[in-house]
Amino acid sequence: MEVPKNSRNIILELRNIEKTFVEDSRRLKVLDGISLDIGEEFVAILGPSGCGKTTLLRIIAGLEKPDSGEVIVRQENARIGFIFQSPTLLPWMTVLENVALPLRVNGLSWEEAKDRARKYLTLVGLQSFEDFYPRELSGGMKQRVNVARALAVEPAILLMDEPFSALDPLTAETLRSEVLDLWMWGVTTVKTIMMVTHSVDEAIFMADRIVVFTPRPARIAGIVEVNLPRPRDRRSPDFQKLEDRVYELISA
Numbered sequence: 001m002e003v004p005k006n007s008r009n010i011i012l013e014l015r016n017i018e019k020t021f022v023e024d025s026r027r028l029k030v031l032d033g034i035s036l037d038i039g040e041e042f043v044a045i046l047g048p049s050g051c052g053k054t055t056l057l058r059i060i061a062g063l064e065k066p067d068s069g070e071v072i073v074r075q076e077n078a079r080i081g082f083i084f085q086s087p088t089l090l091p092w093m094t095v096l097e098n099v100a101l102p103l104r105v106n107g108l109s110w111e112e113a114k115d116r117a118r119k120y121l122t123l124v125g126l127q128s129f130e131d132f133y134p135r136e137l138s139g140g141m142k143q144r145v146n147v148a149r150a151l152a153v154e155p156a157i158l159l160m161d162e163p164f165s166a167l168d169p170l171t172a173e174t175l176r177s178e179v180l181d182l183w184m185w186g187v188t189t190v191k192t193i194m195m196v197t198h199s200v201d202e203a204i205f206m207a208d209r210i211v212v213f214t215p216r217p218a219r220i221a222g223i224v225e226v227n228l229p230r231p232r233d234r235r236s237p238d239f240q241k242l243e244d245r246v247y248e249l250i251s252a
């Protein structure tokens with residue numbers, strides 16, 4: 001059940017990840033043994049609020065340590081890009097500087113970083129906004145900058161934490177298609193996408209596999225494969241059948 005389509009090419013392995021947060025005398029078990037092999041595919045993580053989805057992404061990105069278990073990146077020098085749940089653009093920096101900053105941190109000169117940043121701003125359609133400040137942008141444009149910033153580090157693995165949930169429905173739908181197109185056309189370095197979402201519809205629309213988490217502490221309740229051609233038709237009977245299956249897992 002946990003074998004991806006292209007199982008010869010596993011990019012990321014999660015082995016029995018466990019995490020308990022301890023604060024004062026309170027212990028909160030959040031992840032209860034998450035194991036998953038992930039290939040060159042789009043995986044959606046679906047689960048109730050507070051079950052540990054963000055924590056898992058943070059562990060994969062190396063921003064948090066698991067108590068036990070392992071995150072194994074199978075590809076040499078594979079970088080990881082992260083699109084966070086809450087907005088993280090620096091308000092005193094321009095769009096271009098915001099996208100270039102992580103590249104500076106990775107050792108590029110400002111000139112190199114800005115050239116690279118321009119390339120990815122162009123990919124997300126923001127080439128003429130490089131001198132704008134975040135407050136001058138709409139919500140959708142800000143999220144495009146976040147996408148460009150994550151892509152600019154040229155990651156093999158892209159982690160997205162509810163990337164569309166703060167946007168109005170139309171903007172969200174446009175960005176979903178754009179991100180899928182960028183990934184499928186192979187114009188970026190991204191091979192694997194892991195996206196956390198609350199939306200069953202969004203998961204079926206975008207992902208190759210949907211991993212459903214239980215309420216906290218999160219375990220894998222089940223995995224649903226989505227073998228529908230893209231772009232996907234939400235009104236098709238197959239789409240609706242998948243919706244039923246995912247909802248069954250959620251309420252199990």
Ligand SMILES: Nc1ncnc2c1ncn2[C@@H]1O[C@H](COP(=O)(O)OP(=O)(O)OP(=O)(O)O)[C@@H](O)[C@H]1O
Pocket residue numbers: 021022023028030047048049050051052053054055056085
């Ligand atoms: N650094 C931390 N210290 C203590 N507790 C934490 C920390 N980070 C997260 N938690 C707790 O762990 C639980 C899981 O948090 P997490 O952010 O992973 O949930 P989530 O599934 O992403 O939720 P949501 O869907 O609401 O974003 C929550 O109860 C949260 O309060």
Ligand SMILES: [Mg+2]
Pocket residue numbers: 053054055085161
């Ligand atoms: Mg979260």
